[in-house]
Amino acid sequence: MITSVFSKSKPINFIIVAVYVSILFVLTNYSAMLSNMQSGLAVLFKWFLTLFLVFLLDFIVSKNNLTQRNSYAIMTFGLLVGLLPEALKHTDLLLSNLFVIFALRRLISLHSKLHIKKKLFDAAFWIGIAALFYFWAILFFALILVALIYYAQNDIKNVIIPFTGMATALILLMAYNIVFYDVYFNPSDFERYASLDFTAYNSRESILKLTILFSLLVWALFYYFRMIPDKNKKLKPSYFLIAWASVIAVLIALIAPIKNGSEFLFLLAPFAIVMANYMEMISERWFKEVFVGLLIVVPIIGLML
Template identity: 65%
Template sequence: MITSVFNKSKPINFILVLVFVISVFMIANFNALFNFTESILKILSKFLLIVFLVFLLDFIVSKNNLTQRNSYAIMAFGILLALFPNILNNMDLLLANLFIVFAMRRIISLSSKKSIKKKLFDASFWIALATLFYFWAILFFAIIIVALIYYSQNDLKNIIIPFVGIATVAMFLSIYNIILYDEFIRQSNFERFASLDYTAYNSSEYILKLTVLFTSFIWTVIYYFRSLSEKNKKNRPSFYLIAWASIIAILISIISPTKNGSEFIFLLAPFSIILGNYIEAISEKWFKEVFVGALIATPIIGLIL
């Protein structure tokens, strides 16, 4: 039933996901909305960010043919968001993730082999900007290295371009610091905290959610890699880059200093695409419904536990 609704790319599907995401947002920000613990402007900004992110993901997927003509990717995005609603409470993480998605959009579009230098500059610029809001976003520079291997093996200029993007952000940051604080770089610009303490996950809710997340991740990623040989040769590097992005996102969640679910924010976009590819490939309708139903049921059961 659920999968049959999203097996076509229709405007109504986007609206359904949007309504679902808004509901999750309302629940996640319930106290702030009714107790005025945050300014209305900040709440509205977070809301607009997450709505725009849904739109952006849908655009990237359809523009680059990352799934067939369906809405499974944005459906998966909504489900993953419901799995870890604390993602919606951290403005810095939301901004950092938005910039990473901007960067991924430019990196994935390298498959067209057009304006490579501009796209590399844009991608490095966005990742550097994301790093200012969340330091460990810096790990996504590895995606640019992988992209260079795929698309620009022999052009030295293309290797230099990402450093120009980084330097541009550093220049703007220095100007900002000089104007406001009369210094070039402040220590607070790059807070490099990390933690391998997972005691926060020692609850029935997190054990359930993490079990479902990592089980589905391993299961679908294995299938994802096995199915890459069937993808269009021109677009195949894009699918590899998405897989690498999801692995980096997992690594970030492992070393993140905060363990409340928000650390999985960078996994949302790439894993949604991977899930979308897996769901559309399931031939048994009953299994497809059970799989999606289990994903939807997990956050609901998590609330009860």
């Protein structure tokens, strides 16, 4: 029933997802909203970022024909937010994820073969900016290297350009430090931590959520890779980029110094696209409903554990 509503791309579907995400957002940030005006404004900004992420995902998917004419991607994104509501609490992660999606958008659009150098520069620049808010977003630079293999391996200029984009982001950091701190770099700019301590997940709620999340991810990716050969030849690199983005997002979550669920934020957008493509190939409607039902029921069960 739910999947039939989102089987067509309609404006009402975006509104439904926006309302659902907004409700989750209020429930997650309720205490901060009422503490003081400054916190309330910060929460309002995070709410705007969250809705903009939904809009941006919908725009990228429809603009680049990454799915058929449906709203499965934003539906999955909204349900994943419900599974990992902690992701809505951290402004730095939301901003970093936004800039990563900006970069992913530029890389996906390389299939047009237009303005390749500009798009490579933009992608590297946005990833550099994303890394200023959350350092491990720098790992998404690997996506640019993958894109170079597909689109521009024969032009040495295209190899150099992404590094100039990263350098530009670094120059902006230096300018910021000079203006506000009168130094080129702050020691805090280079304090980067990683952790492989997973004891934070040692609860029944976390185990349940992560089991469902990774089970669905592995299952959907398996069929996603199987369907790529049948896709439009022009768009195949874009589908591979999305798959690699999912892998990098999982790696970031694994090494994240703080593990509270928010570290999976980078996974939501690429996973939503992967899941949308998988749902398109399922002919049995009841099977689609099972996947959606899992993403709805698991957060509720998690609250009871």
